[in-house]
Amino acid sequence: HPFFVFINFRGNAPDYYYPVEEIVERGFDVLSFNYNDVCKDNTDFTNGIAGMFMPNGQDKPNTCGKITLWAWAASRVMDYAQTLPSLDLDNGAVIGHSRLGKTALVAGMLDERFKYVFSNDSGCSGAALARGNSGLPGQVNYDPDNIYNYERNFNLGETIRDIMMAVPYWFCKNYEKYVTTNMPEGFDQHYLLSSIAPRYAYVASASMDAWACPDSEFMCCVAASEAYKAMGLTGLVHTEELPGDDITLHEGHIGYDRRIGNHFLSRVDWNRYMDYIELHMQDK
Numbered sequence: 001h002p003f004f005v006f007i008n009f010r011g012n013a014p015d016y017y018y019p020v021e022e023i024v025e026r027g028f029d030v031l032s033f034n035y036n037d038v039c040k041d042n043t044d045f046t047n048g049i050a051g052m053f054m055p056n057g058q059d060k061p062n063t064c065g066k067i068t069l070w071a072w073a074a075s076r077v078m079d080y081a082q083t084l085p086s087l088d089l090d091n092g093a094v095i096g097h098s099r100l101g102k103t104a105l106v107a108g109m110l111d112e113r114f115k116y117v118f119s120n121d122s123g124c125s126g127a128a129l130a131r132g133n134s135g136l137p138g139q140v141n142y143d144p145d146n147i148y149n150y151e152r153n154f155n156l157g158e159t160i161r162d163i164m165m166a167v168p169y170w171f172c173k174n175y176e177k178y179v180t181t182n183m184p185e186g187f188d189q190h191y192l193l194s195s196i197a198p199r200y201a202y203v204a205s206a207s208m209d210a211w212a213c214p215d216s217e218f219m220c221c222v223a224a225s226e227a228y229k230a231m232g233l234t235g236l237v238h239t240e241e242l243p244g245d246d247i248t249l250h251e252g253h254i255g256y257d258r259r260i261g262n263h264f265l266s267r268v269d270w271n272r273y274m275d276y277i278e279l280h281m282q283d284k
Contacts, residue, residue: 002091002277003029005077005114007070007100007107010034017097019267026274029087031077035100038073039066043169049073058173065171070100071107078113091115091281095273097265098212099170102126109195116200116280118273120265123212124158125171127203129188129220130178157213190220193254194227202255202276204269207245208262215242221256228253250276 006018011034014020023030035041039048045057049069058065074094081087093116096104101122108117119127161179168176193201203221205214218238225235237251248257255276259268 001027001029001086002088002281003031003081003093004118004273005074005081005092005094005107006030006032007074007094007096007103008032008034009097009100011037017265019270022267023270023274026271028274028277031081033073033077035070035073035103039069041066041099045169058169061174062172065169065175067099067103067106067170070103071110074103074107075111075113078111082113088281089113091277093118093273093277095120097121098123098263099167102170105192105196105201108199108201109192112199114199116202116273116277117196118202118204120204120269121206121209121212121263122203123209123217124160124163125175125189126212126217127189127193127220128157128213128216129190129223130160130183131188157216158211188220188223190223190227193220193224197224197227198231198233198253200253200255200276200280202273204256204272205258206261206263207258208260212263214258218243218256218258221254225252225254248272248275250279 009017012018013032018032020030039050045051045054049072050066053069054063078092081092082089092114094104094107094114095118097120101119102125104117105119105122105126108114122128124130164176164179193203201224203217205212205217207214221236222238228235234252236249236254236256238249243258245258246260249255257272259266
């Protein structure tokens with residue numbers, strides 16, 4: 001069976017993020033794990049595998065954050081999948097929502113055994129471009145003497161400064177340098193998406209999820225398409241207009257959809273992901 005490695009917020013099955021009966025009825029398997037069983041979603045680097053790998057915590061600027069540790073765990077689940085004769089190892093996917101959508105992208109970047117990488121509403125530092133959503137001076141009330149003292153503007157979408165103020169432990173400390181300055185010219189989150197090529201990357205947005213900035217997620221797919229085209233592949237197949245509130249773009253090696261609704265991983269999302277795999281599962 002084609003299958004998903006699901007980086008889950010909970011261990012429940014079924015679960016309101018996880019319509020397991022419907023997934024199985026369509027002929028797919030799921031290997032699900034609770035990310036907090038890997039290491040806790042907090043500043044404590046002594047628990048779980050964080051304590052094993054980082055006895056001194058984030059003691060260096062490039063020491064990874066929790067997202068990379070959760071992504072590492074997804075690869076260990078994929079190790080287990082290799083031992084199961086019931087699975088179609090040529091059609092394995094990794095999937096996550098929100099912060100775990102960011103995690104899925106990192107897992108897919110690092111582990112080429114994932115043919116499909118599904119990022120659901122991953123937003124800032126995931127599949128959304130930072131530029132145009134940066135919240136740098138001139139866009140929000142900004143105090144240069146205190147980079148974390150500012151007024152959030154949820155209409156702009158989440159910024160690097162927002163996310164580093166709230167959950168800096170998800171990332172390495174070097175990432176903080178981009179709180180007050182843009183990334184190098186031409187560099188943005190589409191590099192993360194591009195790193196999945198020549199495999200399949202899929203970005204899902206929700207029409208009311210302004211904080212994740214659906215337009216920035218769509219434009220990230222457009223920008224990443226150049227890497228796929230350089231490999232002789234098809235990136236995102238799209239028109240020149242920004243997408244509407246309910247659209248599905250499945251033809252290319254980059255898939256995108258925007259469903260009507262808010263920040264959530266729904267049965268609509270799961271069914272669209274299975275549709276995408278069924279469309280491309282014979283591709284090499």
